[in-house]
Amino acid sequence: MDGNVYLGLWTNWSNGIIWGATLTTTRADGNFLIAFTGFLVPFVASRFWSIICLVFHTYFSTSEPRDAIYHQRQVILRNSSSPDSGLILLLRLFWAWRNTSKASKRSSRLLPIILLSICCISAFTVAGGLSSKISSAPGDKVLLRGDHCGQLQIPTNISDIPEVMSVLSERVMDAALYARQCYSANSSGLLDCDKFVVQSLPMASWDNNTACPFDEGICRSNTSNLLLDTGYIDSNNDLGLNAPEVERFAMRYVLQCAPLVTDGFTNEVVAQNKTFVTYNYGPRPNRSGEDDNSEDFTKEVETLSSQYPSDLIATDSVLNYQLSVTKSKSIDGNFQINQSDFDPIPQLFRSNADLTLIFLSGNGVRFFEPMDDDWYRATLTTGDISFVQTQGNVSSYIPAGAASPMGCLEQWQWCNSAYPRESGCGPLASKLDSLFGAAPMFNLTENELNFGDINSATAAGSRLYWITSMEAMDVDTVRTVLSELGATSLSSQSSLIQGIQYPLPQNQWQLDVTNWFNIVLATIQAQYVFMALGDPDLEQFEVFPSNDAERQLCSSQKIRSTSYTSFSLFGLLFTYITGFLIIIISFVFEPALAYVQKRRKCRDYASIEWSTNAALQLHRLAQEELGIGTWSGCTDIVPVTKEGDILATLDISDLEHPVYYPPGDITRDKSKARSSIGVISMDNVESANENSSVQDSTNAQTIVGDDMDENDNSESERDG
Template structure:
């Protein structure tokens, strides 16, 4: 099975009922749109992280704000907290602060370390959150819904008498052959071993699990050989968890298949006779197990021409189902019986084969080209016969009612009258019932012949020599046939939703149930990304909350402090520690400009054109300060009120070069 084309994948919001209403809410987007959403979420988390740091900075600043004078390191910490736009920048500035104050303040590192750690933790936390925001796609899983306008399946027309016989046969046979070949390939990769190929992860489950056990002969009398019977049982297969039909618990259907196989005795049912063809006498052996519907074979169920052994290669395997008049021992009204005839032809084995279906213990002594003698073993009989009885069951998990284990035909009345399915369950049961017909063992074999055998894998290039087979090879083959039927079930459910992969002449297309057509899940991204609605919502809500709080915290707390005179000095310190307010204070301290908006976010001068501020000519290269006097263009710098500008002495260049200033010199520099 190949994944449906992109046009068959549903994009939008849907609920994956495997996880329930909340956790299962999912958004599926194309690869392009999903990549954009992933990138947006990563950026959004980064912005939310900056907002969260803004909140922490505000709270720490307000906690530390003190009335009165304190040392310079305190005010520098407050300024960094007030003006840092990111936790990374704050951590770096606080680290520098601790380093530069290490000699002047012995506890500078201890005073800054808690804030540095907090900033780094904030940065790392949201960095990791940004990276893992993409993980919400994994939280939603890699399941998508099929949405195809071609949803449905092919059936044979009700009236086949109006079309040529060849057309009535070729269409169904071609459909069965294609489906069986694809299912066989899949079963060999994904059943009976650890799934390895990428195709094993396309269906909701890589394979449908089943159990096996040795049981008594499933047929009456002494028709079975001493090996008894071998039963394979799926247990109840859930339409949602195993087959991927996305539905609530109340809308699910459960299905079960049980197949019991046994190797049959041949001698009591075989007849050897001669026929003449073109003047040549040929030896045949016929096997009488009953008549096959639509097949006429001279009263024999199967005939084998012993002359065909000469020059033949490999195995021959023929399967029949629908025995209209089987012998009493094989007449199972509660099961669909498939009978298989295996001819080993010219195959020989390098060691004795004790398996009852492939049994080969007669030695054939040979000599190779070098003159060395060796022994190979030939089959004990011309044809081995294996019969399998297939039984099916439906179960309603909503009310606990079940049909009996029975044949396909025996399911119809119990499904309609006993299980009390709702509309969605009925649609699901109908799609499953269509597949049940092809679950019979005969459909795993007859279109493939010996290619269905695992024993064929051990033949050499000439298809006549095998190293040998285990004594339970017939059970291995029965499990293989069963696996093919399970793989076909998985395949047919997806093909129902996506639409048949091919058009088949002579068959009628039936449109699928409209509700059921939009419920089939498959695995694999296939160019699409699925996001958890809950995950996206958590990121957007929490991130949006952080951003909103960071925007309103300052004005709201400031309003409350001013309105109720609640430590209002903290509001004032938060305001003046803002970088533009610090700049205003520096200009005003130097007597430059006439300023307004002393507690606003942006302070301004009374006139932007007439009041120019900044360094005077030739600022000190080692300790620059704003000058109190001088002219910028036509404006006298440093005039605060009407009158002459005030001249303030400044430090000399030699003083500025000094590593440490006295308190008096520092006062002169800052005056």
């Protein structure tokens, strides 16, 4: 299945034309694209931060004297390469000035940039996480190519029947396994339930207290019968046929079942010295044309005594129930003899549904305790059951009759989603009548919707015909499911061990019917995928699409696969276009601004400060202040000296206060090195003014403090 996936661009119409634009790649290519996207996001974050730094550095820039916090903030804005590195430096700057006078007022100037860096980090962290979401989780939807699309049909040569039927039987058994694992709330999870676009088709209604769907008196209960209804199943969202709203269809499947009474509908007959019980709910069709009353019954089974002989070993592991199934089809509201197994009596016949009768026989199975279920009816006491290594014994129970019949009505409905539900649906009816009744909704007449006519006048008509051809195989019916699976379709099998049926719920028959319903739904899910895949080994038995509308339907099947990666094209384009725009702007903004200023001959203080606050320019300023080096490129990114110039080296005689000293002046002491650089500390001030009065020193400090306050006020007003 995975080998038929379409690689490239397509539209997932479940998400619309914009959000649904999808790129499907192999898993290896997808991992590479995810990794590259993961690398791109932090790089874009760093370039976005550089734009912010340039804007705010320019905004804060002023030629008026400012304190250390101002200059240190400007240096950080100029030299931090990413929002996280900028945040760390800003927090350290904030912490370093925490104990100074008016620290809160001065440090508050850092808060806007700190908050901005936090917002930037948060935004790009979220963006980095979301970037992985442009690729949906493993198992997301992919599109099948439909290169071998075809529908399996019944062969015209009877010798080919076994080959086709074995494939259909295998598909039904696979559907049963899938339904048991993926439709159950108590699934063990051993099977892969992530192949179809939805794990299970919806069940809109599960009503176990409905009235008898047949004439009153023929059901064992008039109030405790079962109705199951899928509601409207969308061809795109539920079945995976990828199409816009106007090209979709919806289907509905309804199943009603009720155990039937047997009094007045049974006879005992003897054939070949053996006694049988016949159930008379309608005669079998007499297709031979001869007057033969031997088929004037619906089903015959062995008597109860034959199923439970006296020498039967109660714990025989091969013992199991026996299910017998017979169907009656309705077309144009009438019994269809050519496609039916029996002609139902009036009490059972419904003109708007297909009828299936299921007969359950005990066939030697004994019940561990009595069971008054309307279908199992294990109420007759029989011999005791004992076990090796277990003390004592218990009575066992067997069914009250040779067979217990149940009647099930199946109905379908088809809708053209291009129209409102009220006016775009055909009747809820038997399978064939539902398709023929929906023909006008798809711009067809009932006569045009013929199994032999593969050409339809419209695209909508072609879609309905293609569906009708698939439904002609009748795989998705209770009769087909039970004919293939037999007693293994019963959910009671889970507690049937060595011919002994251990305790079951009193509504076990309803659980069995629900399981059949789920298997039918799993079969519906699978048959659309099988249609798109086709079977190269059975091409001689397949019908292929004959027009563009049918071919489009073949190439529109979605599944889920872990072998491929599907990306949101909108997410990819948004991520990469936005990212590359930010990158381009970040590299172009500064030189473009400098070019404009140069052309207009209006280069201002802010741009000069931006240039000189770069790390290499600050290094130049420190060296040049010592009179060392002949420098050029003093407003470029990288300043250079005259070839052969030797620069100052660090004096680390005071490890807590390293300074530069000129080359060739190694013996100079620390205080001399400091004074030559022009550094004025409080120690220098006290040393230089040791003969000054205390009052002069106090006045000097007061003046400095007043200047700092004025700077704070001016800076705060600018930040505001």
